[in-house]
Amino acid sequence: MRRVAIVGAGMSRFGEDWNRGFRDMIIDAGTSAITDANISGDKIDGMFIGTMAAGRLIGQEHIGALIADFMGLNPVPSTRVEAACASGGVALRQGFMAVASGMHDTVVVGGVEKMTEVSTSEVATALGGAGDQEWELFMGATFPALYAFMAQRHMLDYGTTEEMMAHVAVKNHKNASKNKYAQYQNEITVDHVLKSKTIASPLKVFDCSPITDGAAAVVLMPYEKALSFTKKPVEIIASAQASDTIALHDRESLTKLKATEIAAQSAFKQAKLAPRDIQVAEVHDCFTIAEILAIEDLGFFKKGEGGKATMEGLTALNSQISINTSGGLKGCGHPVGATGVKQAVEITWQLRGQGGERQAKNANIGLTHNVGGSGATCVVHIMKKE
Amino acid sequence: MRRVAIVGAGMSRFGEDWNRGFRDMIIDAGTSAITDANISGDKIDGMFIGTMAAGRLIGQEHIGALIADFMGLNPVPSTRVEAACASGGVALRQGFMAVASGMHDTVVVGGVEKMTEVSTSEVATALGGAGDQEWELFMGATFPALYAFMAQRHMLDYGTTEEMMAHVAVKNHKNASKNKYAQYQNEITVDHVLKSKTIASPLKVFDCSPITDGAAAVVLMPYEKALSFTKKPVEIIASAQASDTIALHDRESLTKLKATEIAAQSAFKQAKLAPRDIQVAEVHDCFTIAEILAIEDLGFFKKGEGGKATMEGLTALNSQISINTSGGLKGCGHPVGATGVKQAVEITWQLRGQGGERQAKNANIGLTHNVGGSGATCVVHIMKKE
Numbered sequence: 001m002r003r004v005a006i007v008g009a010g011m012s013r014f015g016e017d018w019n020r021g022f023r024d025m026i027i028d029a030g031t032s033a034i035t036d037a038n039i040s041g042d043k044i045d046g047m048f049i050g051t052m053a054a055g056r057l058i059g060q061e062h063i064g065a066l067i068a069d070f071m072g073l074n075p076v077p078s079t080r081v082e083a084a085c086a087s088g089g090v091a092l093r094q095g096f097m098a099v100a101s102g103m104h105d106t107v108v109v110g111g112v113e114k115m116t117e118v119s120t121s122e123v124a125t126a127l128g129g130a131g132d133q134e135w136e137l138f139m140g141a142t143f144p145a146l147y148a149f150m151a152q153r154h155m156l157d158y159g160t161t162e163e164m165m166a167h168v169a170v171k172n173h174k175n176a177s178k179n180k181y182a183q184y185q186n187e188i189t190v191d192h193v194l195k196s197k198t199i200a201s202p203l204k205v206f207d208c209s210p211i212t213d214g215a216a217a218v219v220l221m222p223y224e225k226a227l228s229f230t231k232k233p234v235e236i237i238a239s240a241q242a243s244d245t246i247a248l249h250d251r252e253s254l255t256k257l258k259a260t261e262i263a264a265q266s267a268f269k270q271a272k273l274a275p276r277d278i279q280v281a282e283v284h285d286c287f288t289i290a291e292i293l294a295i296e297d298l299g300f301f302k303k304g305e306g307g308k309a310t311m312e313g314l315t316a317l318n319s320q321i322s323i324n325t326s327g328g329l330k331g332c333g334h335p336v337g338a339t340g341v342k343q344a345v346e347i348t349w350q351l352r353g354q355g356g357e358r359q360a361k362n363a364n365i366g367l368t369h370n371v372g373g374s375g376a377t378c379v380v381h382i383m384k385k386e
Numbered sequence: 387m388r389r390v391a392i393v394g395a396g397m398s399r400f401g402e403d404w405n406r407g408f409r410d411m412i413i414d415a416g417t418s419a420i421t422d423a424n425i426s427g428d429k430i431d432g433m434f435i436g437t438m439a440a441g442r443l444i445g446q447e448h449i450g451a452l453i454a455d456f457m458g459l460n461p462v463p464s465t466r467v468e469a470a471c472a473s474g475g476v477a478l479r480q481g482f483m484a485v486a487s488g489m490h491d492t493v494v495v496g497g498v499e500k501m502t503e504v505s506t507s508e509v510a511t512a513l514g515g516a517g518d519q520e521w522e523l524f525m526g527a528t529f530p531a532l533y534a535f536m537a538q539r540h541m542l543d544y545g546t547t548e549e550m551m552a553h554v555a556v557k558n559h560k561n562a563s564k565n566k567y568a569q570y571q572n573e574i575t576v577d578h579v580l581k582s583k584t585i586a587s588p589l590k591v592f593d594c595s596p597i598t599d600g601a602a603a604v605v606l607m608p609y610e611k612a613l614s615f616t617k618k619p620v621e622i623i624a625s626a627q628a629s630d631t632i633a634l635h636d637r638e639s640l641t642k643l644k645a646t647e648i649a650a651q652s653a654f655k656q657a658k659l660a661p662r663d664i665q666v667a668e669v670h671d672c673f674t675i676a677e678i679l680a681i682e683d684l685g686f687f688k689k690g691e692g693g694k695a696t697m698e699g700l701t702a703l704n705s706q707i708s709i710n711t712s713g714g715l716k717g718c719g720h721p722v723g724a725t726g727v728k729q730a731v732e733i734t735w736q737l738r739g740q741g742g743e744r745q746a747k748n749a750n751i752g753l754t755h756n757v758g759g760s761g762a763t764c765v766v767h768i769m770k771k772e
Contacts, residue, residue, distance in 0.1 A: 054515075060519040061515035077627035081468075082466045097489050102387055128445075242463060246452045373448050
C-alpha cells in the first residue's frame with residue numbers, strides 16, 4: 001500500500017446559513033481545498049462524500065454524482081458514504097483506501113450537511129435514524145436521551161459532575177471564539193451552561209452540539225507525489241474504523257464506547273505510537289459527556305478521570321493535550337456529514353502551523369475521532385506533519 | 387493490487403414481503419452468501435452495504451453499523467454507500483477496492499432495500515431524490531417521466547417502437563419465470579404490455595420495473611486465497627464507475643448514457659476484452675427503454691439497433707448474448723440498493739453453471755451494469771470463471 005498525504009484543506013463557514021444551499025456549501029469547501037492543494041480540477045480522479053441524512057433533510061439522494069456534477073468534475077467516479085455522524089470520517093477512510101491501493105491518484109474527500117431547512121423536530125427524527133429506529137427512536141429515545149443515559153451512569157460510577165461537563169462546553173466555546181469558521185464565536189461560562197434549559201437530565205442545552213449547515217473538504221494524494229505540490233504535506237499514518245451495537249441497551253457498558261477503544265488501538269498500532277505522542281486532537285463532542293468518554297476511550301486519560309482532567313484545564317489549548325482546537329462539534333458546529341472531514345481540515349491546519357490564535361504549540365502529530373450515532377461506528381485517523 | 391474473487395453469493399426472495407423487515411432480508415442474503423462461501427463469520431474483516439433511501443423508507447440511517455450488528459459481526463468496520471439505484475454496484479466496487487488494496491482480506495458486500503412499508507407516492511418521492519431534486523423532482527419530473535423523455539427521443543431518432551420496448555419486458559418476464567428468487571414468475575405477452583395503463587407516454591406500467599423488497603450479498607477475497615475455499619471462484623477482472631450530470635436537461639444526448647459508455651470503455655480496457663467476449667450480462671432495465679440504451683451503450687449492439695435486436699430475439703437466453711437471465715429489474719424486481727449486488731449474484735451463479743433452467747450455455751465471461759438515477763452514476767464490472 002502507498003503512503004497517503006493531505007495536500008489541501010478547506011471548509012465553509014459553519015452556522016445557520018439562510019443564504020446558501022447544500023450545493024453552494026460543498027462547492028465552497030471543495031474549491032477551497034482544491035485551490036489550497038495547488039492543483040487543477042482535471043487532476044482529480046476520484047471523490048468520496050460523507051452525508052448523513054440529505055434524503056430526509058433536503059429530499060436529495062445520489063449525493064456523490066450531484067457534487068461531481070456541480071463541481072464540474074464529471075466523469076470522475078464519485079461515491080457517497082453514510083455512517084450517521086461518522087459519515088465524514090468514513091469518507092476520509094474510503095479516500096485513504098482509494099489512494100493507498102493505487103485505484104486513484106488524486107482524491108477529493110468532502111463532507112456536507114444542510115440541516116436548517118426543516119423543523120427542529122424533523123431534524124431530531126432524522127438524527128434518530130443514527131440509532132436503532134425500531135427499538136430506540138420509535139420508543140422516544142432521541143439522541144440527547146441516549147447520551148443522558150451515558151452521562152448518568154458516568155456520574156454514578158466515577159463521580160463526574162455537571163460542572164465538569166460544563167467545562168467541556170466552556171473550553172470549546174473559547175477555542176471556537178478564535179475560529180472564523182465556527183458557528184459560535186462567543187465565550188460562555190460554567191454558569192451559563194449550568195443554568196441553561198434541561199434537554200435530557202443531566203444534559204442541558206449548552207451540553208449539546210447545535211444544528212448546523214456546513215461543508216468541509218480535503219485533497220489526498222500519494223505521499224511521494226505530494227512533495228511536488230506542497231512543502232507541508234500532512235501524512236495520514238493510521239486509518240481505523242470499528243463497529244458496535246446500534247442500540248445502547250445491547251452494550252456491556254454505558255460509560256465507554258467500545259468501538260472507539262478498538263479503532264484507537266488499531267490506529268495506534270498502525271502508527272506505532274501511543275496516546276502520549278499526540279499533541280492535538282479533534283474528538284467527537286456531540287454532547288459534553290461524549291468528549292469526556294472520548295478522551296478516556298482514546299487513552300489520553302484514565303477511565304473516569306476525563307471530567308476532572310477537563311475541569312483542571314488539561315485539555316485546554318497548549319495544556320497536556322489540546323483537545324478540539326476548532327471548537328469541536330459544540331462550538332464550531334455539527335453539520336453531521338461534514339464533521340469528520342472538518343476534523344481532518346483542523347488537524348491539517350494545526351500541523352501546518354496555520355491555527356492562528358488557536359495554534360497548538362509543537363503540534364507534530366494529530367488525531368481525529370469521529371463517532372456515528374451513540375457509538376455504533378467509530379473512526380480514528382492519525383496524521384503527522386513532515 | 388491483488389486479484390479479487392467472489393467466493394460466495396446469496397439473495398433473499400425478491401417481492402412485496404409483508405412478513406420480513408429490512409434486517410431480516412439482509413441477514414437472509416448475508417448468511418446465504420457466507421454459507422455458500424464456506425467460511426465462518428470470524429473470518430470477515432470488512433463490510434460494504436448498498437442502500438439508497440432507508441432514511442425515507444424506514445426512518446433508519448447508519449445502515450452499515452446496523453447490519454454488522456444484526457449479522458453478529460461487530461466490531462468489523464461496516465460502511466454504507468449510496469449512489470441511488472447504483473448503490474449496490476458502488477458497494478461492490480468499494481469491496482473490490484478494499485480487497486485489492488490489501489486493507490481487507492475477506493469482505494461481505496451487501497445490498498438491501500425495504501420499499502413497501504410506505505405509500506407508492508412516498509416511494510416515488512424518495513426515488514425522485516436520485517435525480518435533481520431542485521430542478522426535476524420539485525417540478526414534477528418523477529422517474530417514469532425522465533425515462534419517457536429518453537424513450538420519445540430514441541423513437542424519433544432511431545425508429546424504435548413501443549412494440550420493441552415491450553419485447554424487453556416479455557423476455558425478462560420469461561427469464562424471471564425460471565428464477566425462484568424473482569418477484570414475478572409469470573410470463574407475459576407483447577399484448578399485455580401494449581395494453582397496460584400508460585404511466586408516462588410511451589411508457590406503460592409493464593415497461594416499468596416494480597417496487598420491491600429484497601437483499602443480496604456476495605463474499606470477496608483475494609484470488610489466491612479463494613482457491614482454498616471453492617473450486618469455482620469467479621474473478622472480478624474489471625471494476626469501473628463514471629459520473630454524468632444529475633439532471634437530464636444538462637446532457638448532450640437523451641439517447642445514450644454517457645457514464646455507461648465511459649465506465650464500459652474503462653472496464654473493457656482493464657479486462658483487455660471487447661463486448662463480443664461477453665456471453666451473459668445483467669444490465670439496468672429500470673424501464674424497458676433503459677435496457678435498449680444499455681445494450682447499445684455497452685457496445686453489444688450499434689446505437690439505435692437495440693430495440694430491433696431485442697425484438698429479433700438476439701438478447702434472449704442462449705441467443706447472441708444472454709441479457710438479464712435473472713429476469714432483470716423488470717422481472718426479478720428492483721429493491722434499489724440491492725439491485726447492483728443481485729446482478730453480481732446472478733452472474734456468479736451463471737459462471738458457475740448454477741443457473742438451472744435459465745443457465746446460459748458456455749458462460750465464461752459475464753458483465754454487470756448498474757445505473758444510478760437517470761444515468762448520473764454508472765458502474766460496470768466484468769467477471770470471469772476459472
